[in-house]
Amino acid sequence: MTATRESLSRAIIEAGRFLYGRGWSPATSSNYSARLSGSEVLLTVSGRHKGELGPDDLLAVDLQGQSLEPGKKPSAETLLHTQLYAWKPDIGAVLHTHSVNATVLSRISLGDSLVFADYELQKAFSGISTHESQVLVPIFDNDQDIARLAGRIQPWLEAHPDCVGYLIRGHGLYTWGAQMSDALRQIEAFEFLFECELAVRALHRH
Numbered sequence: 001m002t003a004t005r006e007s008l009s010r011a012i013i014e015a016g017r018f019l020y021g022r023g024w025s026p027a028t029s030s031n032y033s034a035r036l037s038g039s040e041v042l043l044t045v046s047g048r049h050k051g052e053l054g055p056d057d058l059l060a061v062d063l064q065g066q067s068l069e070p071g072k073k074p075s076a077e078t079l080l081h082t083q084l085y086a087w088k089p090d091i092g093a094v095l096h097t098h099s100v101n102a103t104v105l106s107r108i109s110l111g112d113s114l115v116f117a118d119y120e121l122q123k124a125f126s127g128i129s130t131h132e133s134q135v136l137v138p139i140f141d142n143d144q145d146i147a148r149l150a151g152r153i154q155p156w157l158e159a160h161p162d163c164v165g166y167l168i169r170g171h172g173l174y175t176w177g178a179q180m181s182d183a184l185r186q187i188e189a190f191e192f193l194f195e196c197e198l199a200v201r202a203l204h205r206h
């Protein structure tokens, strides 16, 4: 069945309620999107409360991140969404969240990536079928210049076609999927792994 703007709007609004309810999109943070076509994306308007989204809080942008709806301001992080849709035509939804665990873990990890290995829950990521795998999650330093940040992320994506998500240090998580349900599953999987990692590190300090 082809997704309509109405069904994709509903999926984004429901995702916002869920992610805000879990505490992963506080204080108007986060942005969400879904692919409308080969050249257009439905995205959250900048600055909106993500637990109280309605259809007016969404707008269409092109793959260059330009608003197609005058009067509506797209997310400040639009380019981080559109670069993913341009990177892979099978991406249908992108989620960006600001959880405590993603923020803390990305701040205390001094390297430029995290590796998750031997967790059964890694199988929640698209393309992974065994715990005997490694999920490599890059951490990019935060930047208020989103075009510059996208420019630093692009070569990493091109070199890692199996990438399932990335962290921005002190900021949050980006992940994606063929459909909104896939992106939501990956958000939950990342959050589970972040919590495990922080718990393991806390135990090792004693």
Ligand SMILES: CSCCC(=O)C(=O)COP(=O)(O)O
Residues within 6 Å of the ligand: 027, 028, 029, 030, 031, 044, 045, 046, 047, 048, 074, 075, 076, 077, 096
């Ligand atoms: C209050 S959070 C600061 C901006 C941010 O990181 C974010 O995710 C939300 O920005 P948007 O423009 O998409 O509302």
Ligand SMILES: [Zn+2]
Residues within 6 Å of the ligand: 029, 030, 031, 077, 096, 098, 171, 172
């Ligand atoms: Zn953000």
